[in-house]
Amino acid sequence: MSTSTSAPIYIRLASLDDLKALLVLEGKSFSGDRLSRRSxxxxxxxxxTALFVAMRGEVELLGYALLHLRQGTRLARLYSLAVSPEARGLGIGKLLIQACEKKAVKKGKMLLRLEVSDVNHNAIALYQKMGYKEFGHYDAYYEDQTDAIRMQKRLRHAGDEQTTRAMPWLAQGTPFTCGPASLQMVLSSMHPDYQATPNDELEIWREATTIFMTSGHGGCHPMGLALAAKKRGLLADVWLSEEGPLFVDSVRNELKKTVITRVHENFVNQCEEEKVPLHYTAMPLAQLIEAFDEGALAIILISTYRMDGKKSPHWVVMSGYDEHCILVHDPDLDDDKKLPDDPPSPLDCQFVPIARDEFEKMSRFGQSRLQATVVLKTQ
Structure with a gap:
């Protein structure tokens, strides 16, 4: 059903009453990669998420824009944008994008990212006109095998420049190998000939694990990761805010406590033998940035609570910074829940911007506020 073309066009948030019209528009707009009713x-x-619709009058839906708001970060993503073929040329796409930008700013986001097919020249021109800049490319990204251009826009402090490091992104292969996957990203960046295989991911875990945690397999000790890095040709420094066995307070079983303590003491002895420096103090953020500028890369322990509501220790890699944010490569694909039928995307795990004050809170784990950083350099 259509209303008069003289009726005003306006943007509002979608409601469940819009589902039927949204599905009709989706079918008109895309031959593949379509969102389902469930999504x-x-x-x-x-x-x-925020789903905006462009309406003419009360019943005619002309377009939509779907915005993802990543919890715990300053990142938003324009996931999908569609305008009815009959309504193109009316500036609806621009209105929808502006609504997304306004929402993202209101939610404290500083960066809005999107992907667009490299053959969609009209959309690319619109994004460029609105201040979006290309920063990446993905081959055969869409179902029809066309490539995707990655674009982003600084929503606030547009004059700030980001300092980043080119780095391949790798997903952790198991729930307990974030540390090994993070180290593999660093190794792949610093040693281009290094082959990041699933077998070596597990081997690094075997070398670096604390063996036990509260439940399930243990994660990786910072000293263990440093030793694994040195074994693979890197120099490593370990920064720890406390001495003594790590994570031991998270287990109640006395045998587990004993094993974790023995593993810790063994790592300390190995670091002394291998001349891996141990700094029993938290690494200041300014010093971390200075090391990054000098060519080092750091693996940092964070708590995922502000990202997914879980109080879990998790390793990430610092991949850049700007005046307001620390950027990280996160090896976990599952920490940001997507639409029901949308597979997790590596795009949301690379150069993830986290406000500096939020990052400093995240990088303190547990009741003891443990801080752990492994700084890695080439020899």
Whole structure:
């Protein structure tokens, strides 16, 4: 049903009453990579997304824009944008994008990213006109095998420049190998001939694990990661805010406590033998940035609570910074819940901007506020 073309066009948040019209528009707009009814329903009801629709009058839906708001970060992503073929040329795409930008700013986001097909020249021109700049490329990204151009826009402090390091991104292969996957990213960046295989991911874990945690397999000790890095040709410094066995307070079983303590003491002895420097103090953020500028890369222990509500220790790699944010490569694909039928995307795990004050809170784990950083350099 259509209303008069003289009726005003306006933008509002979608409601469940829009589902039918949204599915019709999706079918008109895309031959593949379509959102399902379930995905639209999730986008309308989820606190981590905002779905805007462009309306003419009360009943004619002319377009939509779907925004993802990544919890715990300053990153937003324009996931999908569609305008009815009959309504193109009316500036609806621009209005929808502006609504997304305004929402992202209101939610404290500083950076808005998107992907667009490299053959969609009209969309690319619109994004460029609105201040979006290309910063990456993905081959055969869409179902029809066309390539995707990655673009981003600084929503605030547009004059700030980011300092980043080219780095391949790798997903952790298991729930307990974030540390090895992070180290593999660093190795791949610093030693281009290094082959980041699933077998070596597990081997690094075997070398670096604390063996036990509260439940399931243990994660990786910072000293263990440093020793594994040195074994593979890097120089490593370990910064720890406390001495003594790590994570031991997270287990109640006395045998587990004993094993964790023995593993820790063994790592200390190995670091002394291998001349891996141990600094029993938290590494200041200014010093971390200075090391990054000098060519080092750092693996940093964070708590994921502000990102997924879970109080879990998790390793990430610092991949850049600007005046307001620290950027990280996160090896965990599952920490940001997507639409029900949308597979996790590596795009949301690379150069993730986290406000500096938020990052300093994240990089303190547990009741003891443990801080652990492994700084890695080439020999």
């Amino acid at each position: 639209f329903r999730h986008a309308i009801t989820s606190s981590g």
